[in-house]
Amino acid sequence: MAKKRHSRYPCEVSAMVSIQQYQSPLGGILLAADEVGLVGLWFEGQKYFANTLPVGHCAQTTPILAEAKRWLDIYFAGKEPDFLPPLHPVGSSFQQSVWKILLTIPYGQIITYGDIARQLAAQQGGRVSAQAVGGAVGHNKVSIIIPCHRVVGANGSLTGYAGGIDKKIKLLELEHADMSRLFIPKKGTAL
Template identity: 45%
Template sequence: MTTATTLRYTITDSPVGAILLTSDGKNLTGLYLDDFDEIIERLAAVARSEPREDPDLDVFAEARRQLGEYFAGERTTFDLPLAPVGTDFQRTVWDALGRIPYGTTCGYGELAAEINRPTAARAVGAANGRNPISIIVPCHRVIGANGSLTGYAWGEEKKRTLLDLEAGVVAARH
């Protein structure tokens, strides 16, 4: 039997627009860049609870701090308790996303090879598109085989902004 978990959320500002953060009360479960009302409703139905806005939750305060450092070019990795909900395959892909170095990109085929599923580029793309913790789990670093900015749920403009931010920080450090 599954127990209900209260969905907690907060909305914060960022250079790429408002960000919705979600939590199970202890771990960060989501970072979304659009469709907030729809996402909150869907996640609350899955959690079988009323959503509760909780901007002072410790994990949200820490996420806001680390995101601020990231957008200021001071942070290249995140250290937060994460609990993304997904299949085993999706979680494998999301773990691999976390290993893509800051300021670099890779293709879906490369990511598939990284998880020892070299023929699963399309499945990797689908899992990448379902990543519930954008930016922190850097799905924006995955690009098309031809170098195109394909497949970012929040739009090409936001993906370009994130990649440009990282490239600029890397260039400034060299």
């Protein structure tokens, strides 16, 4: 059995993913970044919380995490950030194509899962189901910055936010989105 090597330093230089905590008005957030960009942004306790975070992560400040925190500071001050921190969410090509569309949803606006499915079908040819889109939206690893909270059901249902419907509502309210036709489903869902 190999002997486990211990370091007197908390973080090895070779650590691939760095993490930091961020305290938002909606609760604690865990940020994670590799050398390329942000790989995760999760509300504490949300569904799929840090499920893609590798064992070899390290709590330390990096320029990418500092940029993500600056973006969040601006956002939670009620302003639309005019930049994106570097992003590097890992997912299938389908998930990546959905997340790319999420990044095009304007601040304070909402679209439906079906709208995204139609956009993908137009780009790729063929049919794309709203349910498949919902699965990709629900597994977004960089919430808020990749704005999955701006996606609603075709009937106006505020469904499918892994961080919780209460947080989805607060984020949309912060952006002054028109919520007049939106409603909370009787039985909440998070994909």
